[in-house]
Amino acid sequence: MTPFTRLTAIAAPLLRDNIDTDAIIPSREMKSTGKTGLADGLFAAWRYLKAGGRDPDPAFILNQPYYADAHILLGGSNFGCGSSREHAVWALAEYGISAVIAPSFAPIFAGNCTRNGIVPAPVPATAIAEIAADGGPVTVDLPSQTVSLADGRSWPFEIGGEAKAMLLEGLDAIDLTFKHKADIAAFQAADRMARPWVYFGDIIG
Amino acid sequence: MVAIDRIFLHERTGAAALGSLKAAGRAVADPARVFCVMDHIVDTRPGRGDQTLMPGGQAFITETRAAAHEAGLTLFDVTDPDQGIVHVVSPELGIVLPGLTLIAPDSHTCTQGALGALAWGIGSSEAEHAMATGTLRIARPHTMCVRFTGTLSVGVTPKDMILALIARHGAGGGKGHAVEFAGDAVTALDMEARMTLCNMATEFSAMTGMIAPDETTYAWLKGRRYAPQGEDWTRAVAHWRTLPSDAGATYDAEIVIDAADIEPMVGWGTSPEQSVGISGAVPVDAGERALAYMGLQARQPVAGIPIDAAFIGSCTNGRLSDLRRAAALLQGRSIAPGVKALCVPGSSAVKRAAEAEGLDRMFMAAGFEWRESGCSMCFYAGGESFPAGARVVSSTNRNFEGRQGPGIRTHIASPEMVAASAIAGMIADPRELAR
Numbered sequence: 001m002t003p004f005t006r007l008t009a010i011a012a013p014l015l016r017d018n019i020d021t022d023a024i025i026p027s028r029e030m031k032s033t034g035k036t037g038l039a040d041g042l043f044a045a046w047r048y049l050k051a052g053g054r055d056p057d058p059a060f061i062l063n064q065p066y067y068a069d070a071h072i073l074l075g076g077s078n079f080g081c082g083s084s085r086e087h088a089v090w091a092l093a094e095y096g097i098s099a100v101i102a103p104s105f106a107p108i109f110a111g112n113c114t115r116n117g118i119v120p121a122p123v124p125a126t127a128i129a130e131i132a133a134d135g136g137p138v139t140v141d142l143p144s145q146t147v148s149l150a151d152g153r154s155w156p157f158e159i160g161g162e163a164k165a166m167l168l169e170g171l172d173a174i175d176l177t178f179k180h181k182a183d184i185a186a187f188q189a190a191d192r193m194a195r196p197w198v199y200f201g202d203i204i205g
Numbered sequence: 206m207v208a209i210d211r212i213f214l215h216e217r218t219g220a221a222a223l224g225s226l227k228a229a230g231r232a233v234a235d236p237a238r239v240f241c242v243m244d245h246i247v248d249t250r251p252g253r254g255d256q257t258l259m260p261g262g263q264a265f266i267t268e269t270r271a272a273a274h275e276a277g278l279t280l281f282d283v284t285d286p287d288q289g290i291v292h293v294v295s296p297e298l299g300i301v302l303p304g305l306t307l308i309a310p311d312s313h314t315c316t317q318g319a320l321g322a323l324a325w326g327i328g329s330s331e332a333e334h335a336m337a338t339g340t341l342r343i344a345r346p347h348t349m350c351v352r353f354t355g356t357l358s359v360g361v362t363p364k365d366m367i368l369a370l371i372a373r374h375g376a377g378g379g380k381g382h383a384v385e386f387a388g389d390a391v392t393a394l395d396m397e398a399r400m401t402l403c404n405m406a407t408e409f410s411a412m413t414g415m416i417a418p419d420e421t422t423y424a425w426l427k428g429r430r431y432a433p434q435g436e437d438w439t440r441a442v443a444h445w446r447t448l449p450s451d452a453g454a455t456y457d458a459e460i461v462i463d464a465a466d467i468e469p470m471v472g473w474g475t476s477p478e479q480s481v482g483i484s485g486a487v488p489v490d491a492g493e494r495a496l497a498y499m500g501l502q503a504r505q506p507v508a509g510i511p512i513d514a515a516f517i518g519s520c521t522n523g524r525l526s527d528l529r530r531a532a533a534l535l536q537g538r539s540i541a542p543g544v545k546a547l548c549v550p551g552s553s554a555v556k557r558a559a560e561a562e563g564l565d566r567m568f569m570a571a572g573f574e575w576r577e578s579g580c581s582m583c584f585y586a587g588g589e590s591f592p593a594g595a596r597v598v599s600s601t602n603r604n605f606e607g608r609q610g611p612g613i614r615t616h617i618a619s620p621e622m623v624a625a626s627a628i629a630g631m632i633a634d635p636r637e638l639a640r
């Protein structure tokens with residue numbers, strides 16, 4: 001995973017509440033069993049004129065020349081709700097989005113972001129309105145946990161300590177956890193005595 | 206770090222997770238506790254095999270099967286008698302139990318919290334993490350208690366309870382909290398009804414929904430295939446009795462709803478929060494975009510909106526009791542001309558049980574199609590859908606734009622309301638039929 005520290009880029013406003021993962025990547029666009037080849041399907045139902053087609057709808061924000069180079073999305077509240085499909089985040093990452101700024105995020109979506117190098121930055125809706133109105137480049141700074149504009153206006157955001165560390169260092173969560181292998185085995189041995197019905201056989205890993 | 210007791214995969218994302226794990230040179234630590242189902246894109250027409258109407262869908266099935274076999278997982282395959290929607294099959298077989306942690310790369314995993322488990326939906330990367338390490342790293346969720354006091358009126362269902370909650374408090378109202386559903390109206394529910402209630406906790410943006418296990422839970426679980434037996438059963442029940450929240454426990458947030466205030470609900474818009482009681486109307490301040498997509502007008506009464514199609518099924522309302530209640534309304538009646546209606550049992554076991562009591566014949570006599578089990582038209586993966594632009598009354602959980610197919614207008618409701626609306630050819634109050 002590519003580490004994230006700080007990014008200054010144009011932010012494309014998609015200021016609707018409850019943007020769901022079906023909208024971010026329709027199920028019909030998840031055409032292969034892998035994690036790639038998804039960028040074309042990003043926001044397909046809004047981005048293209050016809051369902052399943054590829055003719056860009058000029059009205060859609062990402063199709064407007066000014067936002068061609070957007071690497072940040074501005075969203076409404078409860079961003080990423082709905083299906084748990086990580087494809088939504090894989091599609092965003094492949095398209096080139098590295099941060100999403102919204103008043104709130106659906107929990108599964110936020111977790112998927114931090115595992116794929118995308119910063120989910122929650123800031124109040126009033127701040128998002130100011131950022132969208134400004135229209136200029138936006139800076140997402142992870143170490144200081146702030147979102148700011150060129151003129152100095154700045155807003156803090158919350159992100160869990162672990163998610164932040166993983167994003168900053170581009171760490172693989174599984175490797176991190178394997179450092180505690182002995183503790184996990186000890187827990188399972190004790191738990192098996194306390195709750196034998198939870199286990200079906202020997203653990204091989 | 207939380208120990209994970211049960212993991213479920215399905216064919217829509219199973220191959221990706223198992224493939225990526227293998228590519229990283231990692232093994233599934235405890236395959237005996239990882240289960241895999243074929244539910245999302247399998248065909249539901251009679252006589253099905255691996256072929257599916259979704260373009261390229263067959264590869265998802267065959268690759269997931271191969272990967273599941275290779276990893277040594279328990280697979281409920283397309284033609285297996287235990288096949289079905291993950292959140293129907295897992296409780297049915299007693300795989301989910303009170304006090305367990307259970308995860309699946311599927312947002313409706315919260316359904317299984319109805320048994321007093323901590324069950325929640327995750328992404329593929331987290332599924333890989335849990336399979337490799339037996340754990341997940343999660344932040345401790347905030348807690349919320351949603352208390353339904355009093356008694357539900359006759360003809361009002363758990364689907365109406367959860368839609369009423371989301372309509373009042375918003376699709377973001379659960380804010381990532383672990384939500385406990387409590388109160389007299391909840392403890393009075395049978396197990397399948399509890400699953401319907403917990404199913405849509407994700408539509409409330411909760412991390413999960415759960416209900417304290419009680420005698421109803423234990424009686425329902427006893428004897429199921431993966432439930433503890435003999436001595437283990439006695440020990441397990443003794444442990445489960447220690448799980449419920451203490452009387453007077455405090456939560457980070459609390460919501461109280463008088464169950465008697467709830468009437469049958471129906472969605473009018475493109476978010477589950479856009480739902481109203483059947484006596485209500487599309488709100489005055491309804492958003493333009495939702496109105497345009499749904500082809501409705503502000504102030505329009507919801508009862509009487511003409512429909513093109515009706516769908517009964519899904520992990521929300523595809524269980525035997527759901528089918529029974531819908532069939533009871535359909536008995537001796539026919540669906541309105543021009544309405545396409547189908548019933549898709551939530552699992553193969555539900556289908557067999559329904560057929561044993563003749564529900565299939567009641568559905569078909571009324572004009573419904575009767576299918577093999579699966580997610581079917583709960584969501585659209587590029588294969589089967591309703592006629593373009595159709596207006597569908599659906600017992601499912603999501604009414605997002607395009608959820609059931611491009612341009613499809615979904616009105617989410619209880620199976621009773623779907624049946625009543627199919628008969629009337631328009632959105633209708635099931636209580637009037639029942640009278």
Ligand code: SF4
Binds near residue numbers: 521602
């Ligand atoms: S029935 Fe619908 S909501 Fe449930 S698991 Fe299947 S696709 Fe998801």
